[in-house]
Amino acid sequence: MEKKGFLHSLPFRLVLALIIGLVAGLAMNGMEDSALLTGILNVVVTVKYIAGQFISFCVPLIVIGFIAPSITRMGNNASRMLGVALLIAYVSSIGAAFSSTIAGFSILPHLSINPNVDGLRELPDVIFQLQIPPVMTVMTALFFSVTVGLAAVWNHAEYTTNLLEEFQKIVLSIVTKFLIPVLPLLIGTTFCTLAYEGSITKQLPIFLIIIVIVMIGHYLWLTLLYGIASVYSGRNGLNILKHYGPAYMTAVGTMSSAATLSVALQCARKSEPTLRDDLVDFGIPLFANIHLCGSVMTETFFVMAVSKMLYGEFPSVGKMVLFCLLLGVFAIGAPGVPGGTVMASLGLITGVLGFDETGTALMLTIFALQDSFGTACNVTGDGALTLILTGYAEKHGIKEAKLGDVL
Template structure:
C-alpha cells in the first residue's frame, strides 16, 4: 500500500481549509458589496447544512464504536485485561481532571474576551435543510452501554457480529462522508469568524493555549512514570530513554496504530524493566484504549472555546460528567484522525451544549495539536506497561506469552 503523504492527510486539509476560509472571510469583509453578500449567503448556508449532517452522524458514531468495544472487552475478560482497562481509564480521566483544574486556574487569567467590539452581522441562512438526529446523543450513549454489556453477558454471537459489522459501516460513513465534509465545515466556519472580525483578535490566544496543553502533556507523563516507578520499584528512566523514536514517529504520523511497531521496538529495548509478556500484551492494547494526551487536549480546549464563544466556562458539574464519560469514549474511539474528539462529539454537544461553531472550532484546534497528543498517548503506554509488570510480579503471575485481545 502506498504510504499517505502529509498533503493528503486530514490535518493538512484542515489547515488549507482554515487558511482559505480566513482569507475569504477577510476579503469579503473588505469588499462590502452585493457580490460579497451573495457569496456570504452561500457560505453561511453551506456551513449550516454541513453542521446538520455531522450532527446527524454523531449518534451513529457513538453506537457504532462504543457498543462493539464493550462486547469485545466482555468476551475477552481476564484479570490482566481488567487491570489494563482500569489503568487506561484512570490515566485518561486523571488527565481530564488535571486539564479541568488547570483550565479553571489558568484560563481566567488569559485575555479571552468574546465581546469584542466592531463585529459584523452575518446574514441569515438562505436554505435551511434540517437533518434531525435519529435519537439524542445521551440516548445513543446509554443504548450503546446497555446493548454492549447485555450482548457480552449473554455471549450473544449474532448480535456481537452484527455490532462489529455496524461498526465497519459507521467507520465507512466517517471516512467516506464525515471526514471529507469536515474541511468544508472548518473553512466556512473560519470564513464567517474572519468576516465578523473574531478570528484576528483571538488567534494569539489559540497559540498560547496550545503551548499550555503541550506543557501539560509533559507534566502528566512525568507523573505517570513516577507512579509506575514507585509501584514497580524499577527505574522508569530505563524506559524513557528508549522512547524517543516512538514519540517522534507519533508526532509525524499522528496515529497510535501507525506508531505501534516503533513503540513495540522501543518497549522491548526496556526489558527486563518491562517484562516481555507485558510488552506483547500491554503495548498493542494501550495503543487502542489509552489516550491520556488526547483527552487532556480536548478537555482544556473545550473550556477555552466555551469561554471564547459563550463567555462562560462549563459548570463544575458538567465538567465532572464530561471527564468521566470522556474516559469511556476514549476507549471506544474510532481509529481515524482525531478519533477521540470525533467519538466524543455527542458529549461536546449534549453535555456541554456546543453549537456548530463551537464544534467546528474544537475539531480544528484539536486536529492542529493532535500529533503531540498522540505522542503523549504512545509514550504514556510505556508507563502503564511498567505498572502491569509490577502488578504481575506482586501477584505471582509468572511470565507467559499472552494472547492478543485485539
C-alpha cells in the same frame, strides 16, 4: 490507483482549506454590502451548516461502531477497563483544572485586561436548512455502546457480537468514503465565516495574552500526560504524538472532539505497535466524549479572569477547589461539540462562582475564541490516556482482542 504524496494527504488538505477560508473571509470582510456578497455568504453558511449536520449525524454511529465491538472483544475485562478509563479521564481533567487555578492566582493579578467585543459583522441566515438529525445524541450512543457491549459479554451473545463487528466495518466505510472528504469543507467554511465576522481581527487580540498563556498550559499538560504515559507503559509516547498533527489541525478547524473522532482514530492507528488496536478502538472514541482536559484548563483560567474583570476580585480558593472537582464530573458528561464543556457547566459558573448574565455572556464569548485550541488539546491528550490503558492491559495480562474474536 490510490493517490499518494503530501499534496494528497489529509494534513495538506486541511491546511489548504484553512488558508482558502481565511483569505476568502478577509476579502469579503473588506467588501461593501451588496447582493453578490450576500449571495456568496448564503452559500458559505449553508454549506457549513449542511457539512456540520452530516458530521453530527455520523458521530453517534462512530461511537457505537467502535466502542461496543471493542467492549465485546475484551470479554470479561471490559468492565475493569471502562472503570480505569473513567478514572484516568477524571484525574486528567481535575489535574488540568487545578493547574490552571494555580496559574491563574499566580499570573492574572499582573495582567490588565480591557475586553471589547463590539463591531462584528453579522452573517446571513442559512437559506437551505437541510436538517440531518443524528439517530441519537452522543451521550445516548455512548451509554448504548457501553450497556449493549457489557450485556453481550455477560450473556456470551455471539450473534450480537458478530453483528457489532459487521457494523464497525460499515462505519469505517462511512468514515473513509464520506466523512473524511467532508472535513476540509467544514474547516474552510468555518474559518471563512470567522474571518468575515471579524472575530480573527477584532475579538482575538482582546484576550491574546490570556489565550497564549492557556495554550502554553495546554502544551505543558500534554507533555506531562505523555511523559506519565510513557513511564507507566514503558513505551515511547512520541511515537503516538508524531502522528497526531492531522487530528490536532482538524480539532482547531472544527472546534469539536466529536467531529475530529474519525481523524483521531486514523492517527492513533498509525501508532501501532505503541498502541494496541483493540484499545484504540475502545479508548479513542470513549475519551473523545469524557476527556476534555484542554477545555477544562481553559474554562478554569477564563472564569478567574472574568471574575476579576467584572466583579473586581478572584473567586475564593474554596470556591475554586469545589468548581474544579465538579467541573471534572461535568466534563465527563459534556458533549464533544463546540462549546460543549462551558455549556454543560453553566450551572457551576452561576451557582458555585455566582456569575450574573453579563459574566456568563462574556465567559461564553471569550471561551469561543480559543475553543479550537482547547479541543485540540483534548483530542491529542486522548492518545496519552490510551497509552496508559495499553500499559494497564499489559501489566495485568489482558490479552489483545483481534477483529472477529468471538466471546
